[in-house]
Amino acid sequence: MARTRQSQVSHTAALAALLVAVSFVGSINAGQRSDGGHIHHAAHDNPTSQAANGQAKMPSYTRTVGDYAPPTVNLTDSQGSEVTLSELLSHDQPILMQFIFTSCATICPLMSATFARGQSALTATRDGYRMLSISIDPEYDTPKRLAAYAKKNRAGDHWTFLTGSQDDIGQVMRAFNVLYQSDNKMYHRPYTFLRARSDSPWIRIDGFLTVSELVAEYSEALHSANASLN
Amino acid sequence: MHGFWRRPAPLFLTVCLLIYAISTATAANFVDGDVDAGRTLYWYGLNHQGEPVTATAQGDIKFSGTQFSCVSCHRPSGFGSSEGGHYVPPISGPKIFSPAEADRVERFKEMFQESQPSSFWAQVREPRLRPAYDENTLARALRDGINPKGEQLNPVMPRYDIGDRDMANLVAFMQTLSADIDPGVEQSVIHFATVITEDADEAAGDAVFQTIQTFFKWMNKDTEGDLDHPTFSPGYRSTFLDAYRRWELHVWKLTGAPETWPGQLAEYYLQQPVFAVVSGLTRGPWKRIGDFCDQQRLPCLFPNSELPRLSDVEYGYSLYFSGGLALEASALASYISQLPQRPEQLTQLWHSDPYGEVPAKAFARAMAELMPETVVESQAYSDVDELHATLARMAASSNKGGLVLWPGENIATTIHTLAQSGLRASLIALPSNALSAAKNVFVDVMRERAVFAHPYELPSRYHPRKFRVRAWMHSRRLKVTHPRLQYQTYYALTLLQYGLVHLLSDFHRDYLIELIEHEAENRLNPGTHPSLALGPGQRIASKGAYVVAIDPGEKGGIKALSDWIVP
Numbered sequence: 196m197a198r199t200r201q202s203q204v205s206h207t208a209a210l211a212a213l214l215v216a217v218s219f220v221g222s223i224n225a226g227q228r229s230d231g232g233h234i235h236h237a238a239h240d241n242p243t244s245q246a247a248n249g250q251a252k253m254p255s256y257t258r259t260v261g262d263y264a265p266p267t268v269n270l271t272d273s274q275g276s277e278v279t280l281s282e283l284l285s286h287d288q289p290i291l292m293q294f295i296f297t298s299c300a301t302i303c304p305l306m307s308a309t310f311a312r313g314q315s316a317l318t319a320t321r322d323g324y325r326m327l328s329i330s331i332d333p334e335y336d337t338p339k340r341l342a343a344y345a346k347k348n349r350a351g352d353h354w355t356f357l358t359g360s361q362d363d364i365g366q367v368m369r370a371f372n373v374l375y376q377s378d379n380k381m382y383h384r385p386y387t388f389l390r391a392r393s394d395s396p397w398i399r400i401d402g403f404l405t406v407s408e409l410v411a412e413y414s415e416a417l418h419s420a421n422a423s424l425n
Numbered sequence: 426m427h428g429f430w431r432r433p434a435p436l437f438l439t440v441c442l443l444i445y446a447i448s449t450a451t452a453a454n455f456v457d458g459d460v461d462a463g464r465t466l467y468w469y470g471l472n473h474q475g476e477p478v479t480a481t482a483q484g485d486i487k488f489s490g491t492q493f494s495c496v497s498c499h500r501p502s503g504f505g506s507s508e509g510g511h512y513v514p515p516i517s518g519p520k521i522f523s524p525a526e527a528d529r530v531e532r533f534k535e536m537f538q539e540s541q542p543s544s545f546w547a548q549v550r551e552p553r554l555r556p557a558y559d560e561n562t563l564a565r566a567l568r569d570g571i572n573p574k575g576e577q578l579n580p581v582m583p584r585y586d587i588g589d590r591d592m593a594n595l596v597a598f599m600q601t602l603s604a605d606i607d608p609g610v611e612q613s614v615i616h617f618a619t620v621i622t623e624d625a626d627e628a629a630g631d632a633v634f635q636t637i638q639t640f641f642k643w644m645n646k647d648t649e650g651d652l653d654h655p656t657f658s659p660g661y662r663s664t665f666l667d668a669y670r671r672w673e674l675h676v677w678k679l680t681g682a683p684e685t686w687p688g689q690l691a692e693y694y695l696q697q698p699v700f701a702v703v704s705g706l707t708r709g710p711w712k713r714i715g716d717f718c719d720q721q722r723l724p725c726l727f728p729n730s731e732l733p734r735l736s737d738v739e740y741g742y743s744l745y746f747s748g749g750l751a752l753e754a755s756a757l758a759s760y761i762s763q764l765p766q767r768p769e770q771l772t773q774l775w776h777s778d779p780y781g782e783v784p785a786k787a788f789a790r791a792m793a794e795l796m797p798e799t800v801v802e803s804q805a806y807s808d809v810d811e812l813h814a815t816l817a818r819m820a821a822s823s824n825k826g827g828l829v830l831w832p833g834e835n836i837a838t839t840i841h842t843l844a845q846s847g848l849r850a851s852l853i854a855l856p857s858n859a860l861s862a863a864k865n866v867f868v869d870v871m872r873e874r875a876v877f878a879h880p881y882e883l884p885s886r887y888h889p890r891k892f893r894v895r896a897w898m899h900s901r902r903l904k905v906t907h908p909r910l911q912y913q914t915y916y917a918l919t920l921l922q923y924g925l926v927h928l929l930s931d932f933h934r935d936y937l938i939e940l941i942e943h944e945a946e947n948r949l950n951p952g953t954h955p956s957l958a959l960g961p962g963q964r965i966a967s968k969g970a971y972v973v974a975i976d977p978g979e980k981g982g983i984k985a986l987s988d989w990i991v992p
Binding site for chain 2: 255296298299300301302304305307308309311312332333334335337347348360361378379380381382383385403404405406407
């Protein structure tokens with residue numbers, strides 16, 4: 196089971212600067228970080244009465260940091276090849292991971308679009324990362340369906356889509372603490388996980404990220420990992 | 426100041442005229458749009474030239490209409506969705522082009538029936554009110570993300586880059602979207618049908634019918650009780666009295682050749698349109714009935730059929746329990762391909778009727794993909810004598826490869842013929858519908874080597890709801906002669922009931938299906954399948970099968986040879 200340190204981890208000045216840069220009004224409180232850090236809280240569900248500027252938005256996600264122990268389960272990628280998740284995650288490379296399903300209507304298309312648009316920007320920041328989209332509806336999401344979904348999202352080679360047995364996927368979901376209420380996938384939440392290296396903690400994001408926020412979180416994770424080495 | 430107010434008219438009028446001139450110059454004319462082109466834009470994100478539109482969500486996520494479009498979130502009905510704490514408001518024609526006003530029933534729905542974001546609960550005293558959209562404010566919302574009150578829409582709502590012509594098309598389509606309630610609904614009655622084909626097993630058909638009839642009877646008793654006591658209102662029932670309807674069942678019995686079924690269905694529908702078709706029992710492929718359901722946009726919920734229509738199934742109007750015999754064939758192929766000692770040769774025999782042909786074709790397809798090196802000899806037979814002769818030849822030959830047999834409709838005689846054949850094949854693969862007959866006549870080697878697809882829950886597994894459903898049936902003195910069929914029927918009915926409760930007075934069939942998609946995975950599974958789940962556009966609730974063998978020592982007389990296989 197995951198040991199989660201309920202966040203108290205700070206954003207860096209880089210993240211704050213990026214968030215401020217994309218915001219229209221100076222209302223983003225990215226600067227409210229303290230030594231212990233903070234949790235961003237969702238504000239995006241509410242129509243704001245700001246001026247007509249589509250770029251203006253509040254930070255729209257909650258960020259926590261924790262250690263999660265991925266189970267040793269065999270999953271299947273969109274090519275039909277078997278992948279051992281713990282092995283895949285043991286590689287010393289940045290990982291960005293989401294839990295999605297291909298028929299999902301409301302939140303997954305946007306989550307996947309963030310990954311899709313983020314690919315080139317992340318590569319420009321630092322290449323060598325791997326994106327994982329793990330299906331939480333594995334019986335429906337066959338490798339063929341995942342391949343079609345990958346194509347629709349113009350996924351590059353560094354983006355892997357995984358399915359598996361219901362039990363194995365259940366183990367992964369328990370390990371990353373993303374179980375949903377009533378055992379009904381329709382109640383799942385938009386989680387994105389991110390880590391810089393195999394020994395780095397996971398950043399767990401609950402909510403929708405913009406592309407620039409994804410890149411900022413990625414940069415921040417890399418920066419923190421480097422700092423911990425020095 | 427004084428001077429201005431003493432002579433206001435010329436200047437004031439000039440300003441007004443100027444504002445009017447600017448507003449009329451900037452407001453485009455979004456009339457005479459093409460509804461079909463608007464539908465294509467709504468569903469597929471394609472503009473009138475067939476090219477994907479582009480949009481931006483969250484401020485910087487640029488995407489194309491082929492990645493997702495209006496229908497993804499707002500759904501075919503336009504009633505929106507709620508998922509994981511995110512709420513997508515309804516945009517059907519009557520809703521979007523009318524003011525959003527404080528409405529007790531809508532508020533109840535938002536507060537207690539849908540998943541809402543935290544911001545909703547933070548402002549629960551300020552419901553989502555706004556003036557009606559018109560063509561121009563809708564265009565502004567779609568392009569710039571501003572609602573008629575001048576507020577920014579949620580940044581999750583994409584800002585679209587679409588031209589005036591496409592905007593006019595979309596407006597035209599949205600004006601038709603769930604504009605009128607669907608047929609089959611009257612002031613105090615809602616009509617449903619069930620389809621039973623003449624040649625379906627009579628006792629089984631009667632068990633299904635009795636189950637439906639009992640359910641309707643008790644539903645109507647509850648409705649009557651609530652309507653008779655409008656001021657007695659536990660659970661705020663009195664708020665929803667307008668949504669109550671008496672359920673009326675129509676049995677659509679289909680006779681004669683399947684080619685004549687569409688005509689018969691049309692005749693029944695003409696006599697009395699129904700809001701949905703629920704359960705039923707059919708012999709033969711569901712395709713003709715399914716095509717009718719699609720043509721009429723009529724939800725046909727969970728028919729008991731082993732031959733569902735599997736092509737173009739997504740977003741269709743038939744919802745199924747499983748992929749039927751084709752699924753069984755694929756699961757058996759998958760099982761065989763994973764055996765430690767794969768048979769080098771397989772003989773596939775199938776009776777020349779749809780119950781034989783459909784799984785035989787599916788099996789051949791799956792084997793070609795999974796075991797291309799294995800020779801599969803497929804052969805149809807037209808009667809038991811021909812099967813007998815073929816089995817005798819196989820028994821006499823030195824070939825001890827595997828046999829896959831699809832008995833078609835004549836199961837008992839086929840299984841008896843097989844049992845008598847003395848065949849010593851290394852493996853005998855059969856569909857689940859042969860299990861009951863085989864338990865009675867298979868002995869020794871035949872019993873040891875026979876494997877069956879089993880797309881249902883194992884008898885040894887515990888499902889709490891199974892006991893509740895059985896108790897419901899027993900307490901209403903409903904004879905449970907065909908448990909699986911009757912439990913499946915009960916599941917279909919409870920999902921229909923759930924859908925109706927949540928529709929309130931919005932009697933739109935697409936919305937009903939969307940509610941069922943959402944709820945199918947919750948705890949209504951009566952234990953017939955390991956899990957029953959749908960998702961947006963999904964139409965098959967159970968996706969896999971076990972492979973089992975006969976074992977009289979086990980509960981239900983079978984033991985699982987495999988895990989749940991999802992081909």
